[in-house]
Amino acid sequence: MADVSNLNTDAIFERNVPGIRGILSEKSVAVAGCGGLGSNAAIALVRAGVGKLIIVDFDTVEISNLNRQYYFIYDIGKRKVDALSAHLKNINPNVEIEAHHLKLTADRVDEVFKEAHLLIEAFDRAESKAWLIETWCIHFPDRPCVCGSGISGYGSTETLRVQRAGKLIICGDQETDMSMGLISARVAIAANMQANVAIELLVSGKI
Amino acid sequence: MILVNNRDRVSWQMGMTVTDLLKKMRYSYSLITVSVNGEVIPHEDFESHMVPDEADVTIFHLAHGG
Numbered sequence A: 001m002a003d004v005s006n007l008n009t010d011a012i013f014e015r016n017v018p019g020i021r022g023i024l025s026e027k028s029v030a031v032a033g034c035g036g037l038g039s040n041a042a043i044a045l046v047r048a049g050v051g052k053l054i055i056v057d058f059d060t061v062e063i064s065n066l067n068r069q070y071y072f073i074y075d076i077g078k079r080k081v082d083a084l085s086a087h088l089k090n091i092n093p094n095v096e097i098e099a100h101h102l103k104l105t106a107d108r109v110d111e112v113f114k115e116a117h118l119l120i121e122a123f124d125r126a127e128s129k130a131w132l133i134e135t136w137c138i139h140f141p142d143r144p145c146v147c148g149s150g151i152s153g154y155g156s157t158e159t160l161r162v163q164r165a166g167k168l169i170i171c172g173d174q175e176t177d178m179s180m181g182l183i184s185a186r187v188a189i190a191a192n193m194q195a196n197v198a199i200e201l202l203v204s205g206k207i
Numbered sequence B: 001m002i003l004v005n006n007r008d009r010v011s012w013q014m015g016m017t018v019t020d021l022l023k024k025m026r027y028s029y030s031l032i033t034v035s036v037n038g039e040v041i042p043h044e045d046f047e048s049h050m051v052p053d054e055a056d057v058t059i060f061h062l063a064h065g066g
Helices: A009-013 A036-048 A080-091 A106-112 A126-139 A184-202 B018-024
Strands: A028-032 A052-056 A096-100 A118-121 A145-148 A161-165 A168-172 B002-004 B008-010 B032-036 B039-041 B056-061
Touching: A028 A036, A036 A052, A036 A080, A036 A118, A036 A184, A052 A080, A080 A096, A106 A126, A118 A126, A118 A184, A126 A145, A126 B032, A126 B039, A145 A184, A161 B056, A168 A184, A168 B032, A168 B056, B018 B032
Parallel strands: A028 A052, A028 A118, A052 A096, A118 A145, A145 A168, B002 B056
Antiparallel strands: A161 A168, B002 B008, B032 B039, B032 B056
16 A cells, blocks of 8 residues: 555545535535445545534445445444444545444434434435424524435436435435345446535535 | 425315315325425325415325335
8 A cells, every 4th residue: 555644635636527525625515425325425425525424323334335325345344334334434534424323313414414414314224314304404504404315226317316405415217126126337326426526515516 | 375396286275285286186195105396295294384474385295116
């Protein structure tokens, strides 16, 4: 491995869209859930130059996660937040990661995410998505909530879309259920749609 | 008149709540998030939250998978 101690890490972003790195480096993004959506969205956000991520997940990496989540064979058994933190730091050593290994509950949303400018909702269960959206919007009505819904199966790329209402934005087809199976290509498209919407909002100057 | 999902027009009635609107639209799917004029309405308020005339309503479907 190359000696990275003298690397100019600003150069990571020299091919970025001009003018956005300075804005993103001041922003903090919450990522609730570090599975298929959360891990892939987090990677995209750090590659874009977001300065801080607050990541939350209670789970550990299992071999069945490797078909779509941003983990590797050597991560198996590790806490997802720890494995993901390491990968994010391997992209940008200067990114600030606040990792919470816990099962998020509605009563802790305010405390855990108080510094976040925006939320990436990346939970598994639709019921959990519902309470997280509602709780976030109650505590932080002026901060965007970017969710994923309908990311299962393969193909049907044209059905993946972004729907907005106020500060709530949903990425996905809003139909396909995980019971039909999850595959990396489609999950990662939705995760990157979430990240892309987040970047757009963060650089808009409105948050 | 209420506009739902930028597509469906539903006639408004005095005192109409979110629950009334969902019934009128024959929504039986429970895993949804509802926004009225850009404000997310918690599920527990569906029966009491009044939908004003000319409201812009968005009903999002929430599907399992993350």
